[in-house]
Amino acid sequence: MHQKPKLAVYWAASCGGCEIAVVNLHEKILDVDAALDFMFCPCLMDTKKKDIEALPDRAIAVTLFNGALRTEENVEMAHLLRKKSQILIAFGSCAKGGCIPALANFTTKEELLNSVYRDNPSVDNPAAIIPSGTTTFPEGDMHLPALLGRVRHLAQEVDVDYYIPGCPPESHQIWNVIETILSGDLPPKGRTIGCGTLTVCDDCDRTKEEKRIPAFRRTYEFYPDPKTCLLEQGLLCMGIATRNGCGAPCTKANMPCTGCYGAPEGIPDQGAKMVAALGSIMDIGDTTGLSEEAIAGKVDEFLKTIPDYAGLFYKYSLASSTLGGRVGMGGEQNGTHHN
């Protein structure tokens, strides 16, 4: 009997949204099932790790790997699935650029564990225990995989064939990718697929005119006009520095783009591009006759509205950004680096 090509969907450090995006193919999921043997997905089915280990190498046609690499277990699964897959796809922003889990790279591992297990006001932990290593119970030993020093994206650990951006990827784009794979007409290795190459502004049908922003504003402050460019209204819409292909659902819902498709084609750092763009449209008013210090003071005053630029601009791409996170904390505990 002809065997259908195998499809796996795995989650590492992720939220499950990518699996929901797959299920959101709705009735098309039946077409996926007709064409592919959907055989591994811990979120949806009961196949175990040992079943994957038992497969011959390259037995899985396509693996959609979502989630960032936070623990040693994530790293182990990345290597296992790389070995067992013909095509390994970094699926979604976590696997592509670290996404929300990688925001931990703004602090050290120790600071992170302290704020989660010790200093958090809602935590009652008088013995100040931080779960780690092996714990013995009457039923046997329980082992927790260690955290890496830094959150990493998939390509920092294993060879990745393609990237699909999005938090999560839009379902119609997942379908496009599956159709492309089934057609056998694959794009060159290393490409970001299931998306466009331009910016979200290209998908957004709002009216765009001259951009001069007298102040940055935040979404809770006012109800934006539904027809005018959100950036022109002072909201820090990331559409100008974000890859298109999503169809701009956020700006259609009157919310600014938060940048989940990552930087457009050929742009290494999404945050740098946001700084470049915003730096040229801020309008600090008339500076005639002011001293250099006074002008700098006006700029600082203008910038005060937003409390967390780095978190805003690198929400989805800190691990793959130029600096990768806070410097000086190093990748020291990432001993399993095989690139």
Place this chain on the structure above:
Amino acid sequence: MIPVKAFEPKIIGFLCNWCSYAGADKAGGAQEAYPPNVQVIRVMCSGRVDPQFILSSLANGADGVIVLACHPGDCHYKEGNCRALQRHSMLLLLLEQLGIEKERYRLDYVSAGEGEKFAQVITEMVESVRALGPLSVAQESID
């Protein structure tokens, strides 16, 4: 025994063609003494300095970056230096969150006639970065 080499900061300087680069020339012509730690890159305007250049410099071995622009109101392209200032102020906030000290990224104004100021700004920059020590960016974060 091999003597331990003292730390010499590596600094990238982006100098505007119309004012600051001419200011550097003036400093050279007047034989002003200043430390040789700044590798100068001439750009047509300080507004041309993409924040990506700063991040890439820091990620690839620079201990500091300095951008020198025309004084406010003097920009050859009217407002390039204003844009440079606005980007600089915003990028400083980002760099602070990324653990990079503000002394490592400086913007200042040097006109074509200010050779002396050029020497003074460069000296200050080199000394403040020297005091901070080398910048270590984890190797794996470099593309």
